[in-house]
Amino acid sequence: MGSLSEKELYIFDLDGVIYRSNKPIPEAIQFIHALHSKNKQVTYLTNNSSKTKSEFALKLISMGIQAKEDEIYTSAYISAEYLKAHYRDGTAFVIGESGFESILKEAGFTVLNESNPEIIEMEQISDDIGADFVIVGWDRFVTYNKFRSAMMLIQKGAHFYASNDDSSFPGPDSIWPGAGALVAFLQTALHQQPKKIFGKPSPMGINQILQNYGVLPANAVMVGDRLTTDILAGNRAGVTTIGVETGIHFRKDLLKFGEDHHPTHFVSSLKELMNEI
């Protein structure tokens, strides 16, 4: 695997690693400063689909991290890249926040919730209205009617996708429902699985970062708090993985999951690895 000091590229999850909700984790910020001072490439890969790259970059900057927009990868962007290749200039219905809608519009899609907002209150959808796909991400403003429209569109032929299926994520001092809980709502109602889930544990995002930076898996590291997403995705992509106990999972959780969910290194705080990089 090689030592951490030989690695060229670090990929960080955000929630539970760099911050918990809006509370920065100081040891993680110091760790990133140390990586920057050693000229390592630092990128961020989050399943959170609610914000744009620039909004995440600003959040990191406000916490004292010199982050650039193009270092941020979110499940919404990974989704948009794939969907662009399969439904060019098509129509989307989005369960997600305004950041997700903006990303899809920038990718060239018509977002039905915006172009025909009345659709959300309709009990039937006429045949002249349809969508190529419905995509589900984290949405704090979701309503029964929004789910109902999504379900009607899928029954009329729209394909069902999910940006990620994190069941929950760390709030400031408790666990909050994640996008996966919203995906499950539709899955239960439809008796249908999404055609694809783009976020971690899919290695799609990590592979895209490695390709963009021209770095081999052997020279990259994924840092995350969740064994079932960050660590599994990292192991699937063949990179070194670091689990950190500042979010969802702890060392005791290793017993619950198979080897493919086990990180190369497991630390209570990134401070423990300061001298290894």
Ligand SMILES: [Mg+2]
């Ligand atoms: Mg996390």
